[in-house]
Amino acid sequence: MRVLQIDIGNTFIKWRLLVSGIVNSRGRVLAKNPNLFFDRLKDIAEVDVIPISSVASLDFNSLISEKLLEIFGRAPWFCASTDKLIGVTNAYIDSSELGVDRWLAIVAAWAEFRRDVIIVDSGTALTIDVVDQKGSHLGGYIIPGGALMERALLSDTANLSCNYFSAGQESRPGNNTTQAIKNGIALAQVGAVHSILDNFQKDFIDKGMPAVVFCGGGGELLRDLCKLESFWRPDLVFEGLEIATRELL
Numbered sequence: 001m002r003v004l005q006i007d008i009g010n011t012f013i014k015w016r017l018l019v020s021g022i023v024n025s026r027g028r029v030l031a032k033n034p035n036l037f038f039d040r041l042k043d044i045a046e047v048d049v050i051p052i053s054s055v056a057s058l059d060f061n062s063l064i065s066e067k068l069l070e071i072f073g074r075a076p077w078f079c080a081s082t083d084k085l086i087g088v089t090n091a092y093i094d095s096s097e098l099g100v101d102r103w104l105a106i107v108a109a110w111a112e113f114r115r116d117v118i119i120v121d122s123g124t125a126l127t128i129d130v131v132d133q134k135g136s137h138l139g140g141y142i143i144p145g146g147a148l149m150e151r152a153l154l155s156d157t158a159n160l161s162c163n164y165f166s167a168g169q170e171s172r173p174g175n176n177t178t179q180a181i182k183n184g185i186a187l188a189q190v191g192a193v194h195s196i197l198d199n200f201q202k203d204f205i206d207k208g209m210p211a212v213v214f215c216g217g218g219g220e221l222l223r224d225l226c227k228l229e230s231f232w233r234p235d236l237v238f239e240g241l242e243i244a245t246r247e248l249l
Contacts, residue, residue: 001018001019001020001021001048001049002017002018002019002046002047002048002049003017003018003047003048003049003050003051003242003245004016004017004018004041004044004047004049004050004072005017005018005051005052005238005241005242005245006050006051006052006053006054006064006076007052007053007054007101007237007238007241008031008052008053008054008055008056008060008061008064009031009055009101009123009124010031010055010123010124010125011030011031011123011124011217012028012029012030012031012217013028013029013030013031013034013037014026014027014028014238015027015028015037015041016235016238017044017047018242025043025044027040031056034060034063034064034067038067038071041068041071042071046072047072047074048074049074049077049245049249050068050072050074050075050076050077051076051077051079051241051242051244051245051249052064052076052077052078052079052241053079053100053101053104053237053240053241054078054100055099055100055101061078064076065078077245077249079100079104079241079244079245079248080096080100081095081096081097081098081099081100081102081103082095082103082248083095085103085107085243085244085247085248086107086111086243086247087110087135088106088107088110088111088131088135088136088137089135089136089137090103090137091136091137091138091139091140092137099127101121101237102119102121102127102129102140103240104236104237104239104240104241104243104244105119105121105129105215105236105237105240106119106129106131106137106240107240107243107244108233108236108237108239108240108243109131109211109213109233109236110131110135111239111240111243112213112233112239113211113213114133115133115210115211116130116131116132116133116210116211117130117131117210117211117212117213118130118131118196118197118200118210118211118212118213119131119140119213119215119236120193120212120213120214120215120216120219120222120223121214121215121216121219121236122145122146122189122214122215122216122217122218122219122221122222123145123216123217123218123219124145124147124148125142125143125144125145125148126142126143126144126145126146126189126192126218126222127140127141127142127143128140128141128143128192128193128196129141130196130200130210141192141196143189143192145218146185146186146189146218149185149188150181150182150185153181186225189222189225190222190225190226193212193222193226193228194226197209197212197228209229211230211231212228212229212230212231213230213231213232213233213236214230214231214232214233215232215233215234215235215236215237219232219234220232220234
């Protein structure tokens with residue numbers, strides 16, 4: 001079985017090819033350049049199934065679908081958030097309102113740990129979701145990601161400039177404006193994670209601390225800054241997509 005998994009996010013289109021369940025190849029391109037994405041797929045000879053996690057617009061998804069059908073002769077399957085999946089219950093009253101990437105990450109994290117778990121996905125936005133040991137999603141938080149925080153600050157202030165990705169961030173005070181911005185953003189992100197852990201401490205006190213799982217493009221850096229006993233799972237959305245494909249398709 002050859003499965004082409006695709007994750008269309010706000011910033012990147014990522015993909016990986018599974019052959020008999022083993023990752024054979026992978027890649028990513030900026031979402032604003034879909035033609036480059038299609039060009040990269042020409043190296044893949046054939047596929048049997050094309051499951052997709054997408055937070056893009058309907059028009060963009062239609063473009064992707066038409067082109068994949070043209071390239072492989074197969075229509076893709078767009079995964080959607082559901083009320084339940086493999087024992088995990090969605091907290092949203094309308095499950096379709098929960099971003100499918102968040103849902104897949106939630107399902108994959110709980111499937112691995114089968115205990116209280118907090119999923120920290122650092123991308124264009126920072127999302128933090130909480131699931132208890134019974135598989136009940138307790139809800140989550142959506143916070144602007146680092147680049148969005150920087151953009152918001154710089155767009156509404158004069159005489160400031162900063163390249164958020166140009167150098168490392170720390171939680172200490174900055175000794176120049178650029179570093180103060182970068183470190184302030186880092187402090188806000190780290191503070192959010194620790195605050196949520198503190199808020200839920202009372203719920204987990206009798207069972208030990210929950211598993212904290214980081215994913216997303218900025219997840220590894222944020223994990224380092226948080227200095228927590230935690231787990232790094234860069235393929236969490238893909239792993240959730242694999243579960244959903246097996247259970248729903």
